[in-house]
Amino acid sequence: MTRLGELERAVMDVLWDRDGGTAGVSVREVAEALKERDLAYTTVMTVLDRLAGKGMVERERTGRAWSYRPAASREAHIAQLMLDALDLADAPSGGSGRDAALVRFARSVTGTEAEILRAALTDEAPGRRD
Known part of the structure; x- marks a missing residue:
């Protein structure tokens, strides 16, 4: 990713903040939301076009303009970044790097975060029956 x-x-x-799952967001709406940055409309349009090319956003023609929405949720994007980082840990060491990175990560989370991870792992445990 x-x-x-x-x-x-x-x-x-x-x-991500504006997406309700159905209607997209126009270039003008994005530019307005970022008005404190004083960006040109064409700059915002170019960024959205590049994000579409990268598969980060989906776009749909609405009249003469495009409307944009995220291709994946913020959470899905962040999870993929974490998985990509773990893949990088494997590259030079043939597998042990990923394990070490996971252990280091697990030891660095807060108690609340650890509980969330435990609950997620329990929910996905093989053989679990609902």
Whole structure:
């Protein structure tokens, strides 16, 4: 998955914050949400076009304009970034790097985060019956 630049992340944050799952967001709406950055409309349009090319956003023609929505949720994007980072840990060491990275991560989370992880692992445990 592609890591996002600072402006791409700001644009994605607008889309993630505004996305209701059905209607997209126009370039003008994104530009308005980022007005404190004093960006040109064409800059926002270019960023959205590049995000569409990267598969980060889906776009749909609405009249003469495009409307954009995230291709995946913020949570799904972050989870994929974490998995990609684990894949990087495997690259030089043939597998043990991923295990070490997971252990280090698990030891660094807060108690509440550890409980969330435990609950998620229990929910997905093989052989679990509902």
